[in-house]
Amino acid sequence: MADAPAAGGGFPAQDYPTIDPTSFDVVLCGTGLPEAVLAAACAAAGKTVLHVDPNPFYGSLFSSLPLPSLPSFLSPSPSDDPAPSPSPSSAAAVDLRRRSPYSEVETSGAVPEPSRRFTADLVGPRLLYCADEAVDLLLRSGGSHHVEFKSVEGGTLLYWDGDLYPVPDSRQAIFKDTTLQLREKNLLFRFFKLVQAHIAASAAGAAAAGEGEASGRLPDEDLDLPFVEFLKRQNLSPKMRAVVLYAIAMADYDQDGVESCERLLTTREGVKTIALYSSSIGRFANAEGAFIYPMYGHGELPQAFCRCAAVLRMPATALLVDEEKKRYVGIRLASGQDILCQQLILDPSYEIPPLDMPSDAPVSNLPRKVARGICIISSSVRQDTSNVLVVFPPKSLEEEQITAVRVLQLSSNLAVCPPGMFMAYLSTPCTDAFTGKKCISKAIDALFSTKVSNDLEDHLEKNSEENKESVKPTLLWSCVYVQEIIQGTSGTALSCPIPDENMDYRSILESTKMLFTDICPNEEFLPRNSAPKYASDNDSDSAEALYST
Structure with a gap:
């Protein structure tokens, strides 16, 4: 974690060294999670890899930043792009430009000191x-040696009829x-018994478990139903349907509007997520609940994978073009050196001009968006709870609300804020x-009090033990912004997936695996024996090594 870089990564062009060799199988620009995973996977597959990044920190659009660096990252100055350097090469080149996916950035309040x-x-x-x-993947790649997690011990809360209720996600919780x-x-x-029977039968396989309903498997006609319709057939109340749909199956859009819903969840998809949720509970002996969070923030994940393929801290200023074949064949570094490659991969903030149409050609489809919020609050949304997920189902805030809003509260035990304060993240597509x-x-407004005291000490005193149950946490600082979800591109220059609206990385990793298949069609994606050996290893596959107590 470091401050956002100055123009050109903070170094004058003449200070950049030249490198040898000058030709690689794969060149990746950016250290976001997809690029970091791809670099590790390609290296494990025997490819020669050059991984470059202009920033002094890992993560690109997936990074975790000290709060003072956040405003300049969300609203970068145009001068932050390094100027193209002259090169003696005769290769045709297209200037490489970046665009920020963030807009509508709005902050309020003052960041408590020490802000870093x-x-x-x-x-x-x-x-x-x-x-x-x-x-x-962390275990298989060896990245597990460089990141630790803690559990979200407070579980999940559902906002319903103006109050917060614990999500009954297991027999014990029910x-x-x-x-x-x-x-x-x-x-x-x-x-849950019905779903668990289906999961067990599916895992055992039809040959061992038998066929049809007698085996415990749900019929295909039920699996193809909209999940909300299946839940109604189980006579679940609206509140319990909301629990299953939005707090466990993680649906984003209003599932009751079947005809107008942008993303309608099928029973098959819902049961698959419930299976993942259920298998997550109890995987780590000391972890409470289904979820874990990386110590120091999500920027630690790309950093862990980057340890598998070294990163060169140098901006790329241009894309090299084979004009005859109409394909990109490499990059020009800020040092002026040209690097050739068979496959070029860039993080999604880089603009890749299509070679068969004008660079100013209109975009055919509008990107999806996700609104995000980052808050600093004075106390927990629930007494004696440090880390907790809160879910606002569609229509829980107002009748016009068609998407779920999710809020993740994190405490100082994750090393993301000082003791006595909390970070809260919000998002909705x-x-x-x-x-x-x-x-x-x-x-x-539903979770926090926005009346900020001028004196922080006075404010913290007001939230004494006797008031914690009745007083909302006070909002001390907030930043709300909108992020475009840009679609990745394929071809001779691949664009990696951007952070999406989901709560987890499943979709991003699936897209990353597809990119790897394009590059290495006959290779296994991060095989188990790809993890480097460490002298202290007792069991490199031990999942417990990831979990911090």
Whole structure:
């Protein structure tokens, strides 16, 4: 974690060294999570890899930044792009430019001192399932030696009818939940038993478990149903449907509007996520719940993978073009040196001009958007809870709300803020900036008090032990912004996936694996034996090594 770089990475062009060799199988620009994973995977597959980045920190659009560096990263100056350097090469070149995916940045309040004790994720709110593929990739690549996690011990809370309720996500949680009526408990028990039987039968395979409903597997006609319709057939109440749809299956859009829903979840998809959720509970002996979060922020994940393929801290200023074949063949570094490659991969902030159309050609489809918020608050949203996820289902804030809003509260035990304060991340997918920021603002108003005391010490004193139950956390500082979700590109210059609206990395890793298949069609993606050996290793595949107590 470091301050955002000055123009050209903070070094004059003449200070950059030349490198040898000057030709590689794969060149990657940027250290976002997809680029870092691809660099590790390509190196493990035997490819020669050059990994470059202009920043003095890891992560690019997936980074975790000290709070003072956040404004300049979200709203960069045009002068931050390094000027193209002259080169003696005769290769045709196209200037490499970057564009920020962030807009509508709005901050309020004053950051408490010391401000550098606060670390902000650009991808928040985001978590990893304990049984996530990302965890397995860390183990297989050896990245697990460079990152630690803590559990989200507060679990998940559902905002319903103006109050917060614990999400009953297991038999034990259902049994202990005093807010549920006996009928609701019985129906929820029966639903989870039905789903678990299907998961077990699917894992065992049709040959061992038999065919049809007798095996415990759900019929295909049920699996192809909209998940909300399947839940209605189980007689679950609207509140319990919201629990399953938005707090466990992680649906983003209003599932009751079947005809107008932008992303309708099928039963098959919902059950798959429930299976991941269920298998995550209890994977780590000392972890509470299904979710874990990396110490020091999500920027630690790309850093861990970058240890598998060294990074050259130098900007790329231009793309090299084979004009005859109409393909990109390399990059020009800030030193003026030309580097050739078979495959070029760039982080999504780089603009890649199509070679078969004018660079100013109109974009055919508008990118998706996600509204995000970062807040510093004075106390926890729930007493005696440090880290917790809060879910606002569609229509819970207002009738016009068509997307879920998720809020992740983090405490100082994750080394992201000073003791006595909390970080809170919010996000919701949106079609336009106004709607997205409106949802974020309403969620902030529902959870936090926005009346900030002029004297921070007076404010903290007000939140004494006797007032914690009745007083909302005070919002001390906030930053709300909108991020475009730019689609990756294919061809001779690949663009990696950008942080999306999801709570986890499944979609991003799936896209990353597809890019790897394009580059290395006959190679395994980060095979288990690709992890480097460390002298202190007892069991390099031990998942417990990831978890910090």
